[in-house]
Amino acid sequence: MGANSGPGASPCASPVGPWRKVLYARQPFPDNHVDRRFLEELRRNIRVRQYRYWAVVRETGLVAQQVSCVAVFITLWSCMDQGRLGPSVLLWAATGCALPGYGLYEMLGGKDRERPRLADLQSAAVFLAFTFGFSPVLKTLTESVSTDTVYAMSAVMLLAHLLSFPYTQPSPPGSLSLNAALFASVCLASRLPGALHTFAMLSWALLVFALWPCLLHRLRERAEWSFPWAAGLVCAGGVGGLGAVWPGGALLLSLALLVLTLACPLLLVCLQRHKDNIHGPWDEAEIREDLSRFLS
Amino acid sequence: MGQKKRSGRVHPPTCPSETQPPAAARTLDPPNSSKARGFGREERARHRICMVSDFFYPNMGGVESHIYQLSQCLIEKGHKVVIATHAYGNRRGIRYLTNGLKVYYLPLQVMYNQSTTTTCIHSLPLLRCVFVRERVTVVHAHSSFSAMAHDALFHAKTMGLNTVFTDHSLFGFADLSSVLTNKLLTVSLCDTNHIVCVSYTSKENTVLRAALNPDIVSVIPNAVDPTDFTPDPSRRDNSKITIVVVSRLVYRKGIDLLGGIIPELCTKHHDLYFLIGGEGPKRIVLEEVREKYQLHDRVRLLGALDHKDVRDVLVQGHIFLNTSLTEAFCMAIVEGASCGLQVVSTRVGGIPEVLPDELVTLCEPTVSSLCAGLETVIARQRSGKVPPPADIHSKVRTLYTWRNVAERTEKVYDLACRQPVLPLPARLQRLQSHCGAFAGFIFSFLAVIDFLFLFFLQWLHPDHLIDVAVDASGPHSCWGPSFKKKAKDSNRAWPPGADTRHC
């Protein structure tokens, strides 16, 4: 049947019953028959998310504050490089920021804490000891390398930090981003005049790049309302600080932040309208439910 | 066409392919009968077909067996068929399989899972040599994953041969890789004479991907050889209910779902046993499940199966389960049903078209739905309201046969040969108009280069210097005295690698 009515046999030769989309039954239609029901199961744009503008803006706050964190760090470094700030001042400032921050962190943490305080203390001690011990070495580390090289390296590393920062789940900063930031800070710190400067710089690096994201994450999950304020604060700090050393840079930074927080979300929401993707029975079915409950 | 002949010709590894000279094959297929058949349809056009694909024996899979079986049936219908694929290890050069089916293992560089590297150009000399010396009229390329197939289409159009392409797989439109692949498919199919898909879903998919006119796309399903998937109720143990799964253990086959189903059902039914054949990266999932729920005695992982062992595994079970997430045409469930099992499968891709509803239970690709489906089938099995395996087999055996596939493919060839092959200017126009400015430009450039290269080759090594191959295929050209010598030679020279000096 299907044999004697292959392609070439006219479809309207013997229209016996409607065409069915089955392979097992031999039908009186040619193999290349195109039915009216061809492509009827074609679907377009199922499950396309519609974003709300302000929600997106709120999310971009995280990116903005990370950028301005870098700005803050650079500000501090340049201040110290130009000698406006002494290392001791910075160290005191660091302590002054670290203790309340830790307190806040603990307070928000509530009852359930996975690490004992002793561990925190221990790691803090380790950190201090190592940084202090190594700071003379670090001091002499890059003296033979030219300054431009060092700047370029640290710029690249900071960029890598910004790009690889885990914005989606910033619980502890991802290792690559943190390492990149620390590498950059070591490079920068090694250009500073004294060993104590290096020490101060590194401690600030730890503060800005390692501890602050943890605190911010804690803030986001415990006190949702406070997140925009914190982000705004950091951004303001970044712009202001940079303004103190380099006004043009401050202008650029503020522009960048504005584009980042306002223009980009607008673009996303607009482009979302032009989305057009095809779905149909040929799509690979994805497994929605969580199967990990059977394992583990 | 007795059973003996068919069973003698199933699937390259099982058939006595290489060792059996065509002279011996003649005992299975007496010349007088073949002559009679031959005279029967002398008037019909004979084609000289070259099947091109990266995937062929010793590699195993759906495409491979499809090519092999189709070629055998076409030879039996009096066409001349040769197969071109790339060299596997030291299996290089020319080999003969059953009935003098000639296979060219061409020394092309393999890039990524058995697909050759493609520059659209470098494979021209070898393929041209094959096409010319075998006097090929139709080039039939298989599987959109195979770079060699696309190259062959490209060169065949350059040489002015008719082209047919069979697509065996489905593709999404979501991610970047599929976007690129679809663009390539568009390019290589836009001036192909005819396209064959294995199911209507696959046809829709291909038409969308390659932006084709649906009239030049035929649907010809795969087939299974019912004679080597026969039921055998004595093998199954009716004191318990056995669920059989035979598939590669990869994500696309939904092994994660299976990992969810096993504990669900095993906790409910205590006489339920799982028999899982196949190998793959997802095996670890099943092993973990088995560990966690202490099911070592009830879930048996058989590992990789040879094709000849599949039937022995199938007949031990009551229910055949298929959890694929995407399928163009699922041969596994047909094989399962042909062995008289109750088939439970996911409703994805072309699967709903494959079996009538009384033979298969379709479910959504979720653990809960599959479990529900299995529950009903198990209940039916318990109450004994299932038809006996022999009936199921007798229903299935007539559905998909290679002979039918061959007949329909033959018609496709006739159709393709009636169509003209585009000359270069028209082809360039088609490319420009069809596949966008950028890709169109690039590939029309490549087409011109290919054309010039062909000219160069024809000047360097003219066609009349290429010896016309002595036909060793097909019952009609095959049993002449001129053939016997050849047959003797060619199937004598089997030492692997030794019969090929590729410099």
Add this chain to the structure above:
Amino acid sequence: MVLKIFFPTCCNTADSGLLIGRWIPGQDSAVVLAVIHYPFIPGQVKKYLSETQNQSQVDLAVLGSWSLPKDGQEGMDSFLKDLSTIFPNSRWLQLSREIGKRGFACQVVHNRITPPDPAQGGTDKKDQIIFIHYDQRKVMLSQLHPIHEESPGEESSELRAVFHTVAQSGPLFLLDRYDEGPLKLTHWQSEGREASIVVELSKQASVPLCIVLTWLVLLSFQLFLYVVCCRILNIWPVQFISSKMSTCVQTAYRTNHFQTVFSTKKATSHMEFMRKANIFVSFLVDMSLGLLLVSWLYRENHISQLANTLVPVADHVAKELQELLEWLMGAPAGLKMNRALDQVLGRFFLYHIHLWISYIRLMSPFIEMILWYVGLSACLGLTFALSVLSDIVALLTFHIYCFYVYGARLYCLKVYGLSSLWRLFCGKKWNVLRQRVDSCSYDLDQLFIGTLLFTILLFLLPTTALYYLVFTLLRLVVVMFQGVIHLAIDLINSFPLFAMGLRLCRSYRLAEGVKFRVLCEEPGTPLHLMMEINPLKCSSVLQRYRTPTYSCYPRDSWVDLCKKLFMGELIYPWKHKTTKTD
């Protein structure tokens, strides 16, 4: 079926008589070995055949008759036919040669079981016979390759059987026309036995000489070996050092050779004989070269000149190194390196050189005496002298070796540290159990310290790398020098001089196979082929007869040698394959 008759060229012109030879079993071919002339008494022929058969395990037979028509020998044919009755045989060949015709006529008379019609049998078989002429002497002396040691009884190859038959039937050829036996034969040395006095004498003398030599040499050697090997060598440090010192290796090697050459038992197989001969010749050459060297050394005291040059050279090398180090401690090639580390390393190495120089000074007075005694070792052969030289070089460049080791270890440490810290840098770690890189989440302080160390190592790497590079280059120079010496030694030790000489002078002695030439075809007569010997190729002579030695070529391929160099692992490229230390 075609009947093949292997016919010796020397019998072409023999007088009429009986053909003596052998039917190759299962091959349907006959090897003619000699011709017995008239007059003879059949009984004596049979007796003679049987006794030669006992001497050489070849089943000889009378194949047929050979007639060379001369005046006064007409009417021979009937007589020849009758002979076949005297010597019963399944087939009886009648070869006859006409004057003026180059080919032979041949008739095969079948025995009485098959229908006896020689004429008919002869005529239709005429074209089914091949005459294959062969040079008996060459075939007898030549050795067919590839060599199978087993007797040709079980092996199918026909040519082997022929060669074997001819080679075995030596006793048959002892009888020549001048000794007054009852029989007269024609074969390759029927014109008088071929032998050279020297060879014979040496053959006679070799056995007692061998025994005496063995007693002299081996006793001393065995004693020496016993003491050395069993007592001293097995103590760990000595063993270790001796495995490093090429002189000891060479000694051991030579001793093995002595044992093989001067073993009292005769060399049975061809290979064994060739091996012995090769070793012996190469040993002689080695000795003579060594003696030449000695004679040069001890003439107008070259020794002292050598010593007087050697010390300053070593001194000079040390000076050069010092300058190199000072250069490195500055800004070498404009490279900026970490000053502190640079200073540290530089001082360290300078101190070493200082030590070294003082060591040289200490040695300098004794150098000449040492050289004098060492020079004597050349009497044992050039190879000894060379290996001693390489050892001296190794000792004199010990400081370079030390520098190399320090540099390599330091560099290796750095590289490994960096690679593991780089994984930490990317938040991954090496899983030892699964042998792969997993991703894992580190604590803050781990990350911090890791990054700190990573930075430090990264910035200190160039300095170490430079030092490593320089000293590795120095090391490689020394290694190459030693490598050249060792190649020379290996060449002398392993080159098959005897086999090569044989191939060049007596090319038929080592046969790769045979080649055939169609002699003549005249319509009436059967086909005549000339069988010549196809000599072995020089390359295959080399690779077949090369005496196995400790090959001291680079142990690992160039690629992974470079890899090792890059990873800073220690390399010993000159080390012998056989020594398994580290």
Add this chain to the structure above:
Amino acid sequence: MAEKNEFTDINGKAILLDCQNYSSFCREFTVSSPKVSLCKVIVCTCSVWLFAYAVFFVTENTAVLSSAIIITLVGMMMHIHLVKVEHETLLIIGSLGVQLSTSYASGRESTTFIEMSRIKDIVINEAVYMQSIIYYLCILIKDSGDPNGIASVVPLFQSSKPRLNCLVQVYKSCQAIIAQTR
């Protein structure tokens, strides 16, 4: 007795098949390719020398010229001694064996003899050669281990590659000889 036929090789060059018929079971096939064409040699040398002269013109260094001359001479010698094959001969002697000999333009001749007891068969086979697929004649050597196994394959007429029609002629007479003598 001896007939000569014109054939072409796979590149279309004319080759000569000389079939010498000594007796019913002993034949000799000689495939001789055209001689070294003088003009080609002249062209090569001239081009090399011109190039050398150009170089010499730039760098007034006479060593260039002498080296060019030496190179051409050595190259030509190498070519006629190692590369250029005058003719290839296949001598098949029933029940004794097959002898292949290749004689180079310089007169060097390399010969191998294969006994009949080692030969399984002589067949025409197909192979991928460079970028094309050719027919070639080859001898199948028995595997001493198993009776119907094949240890190795010795290709015939390797340097002058005749086309199928030539091969078929040689093949048929070889088969005839083998058939009648075993």
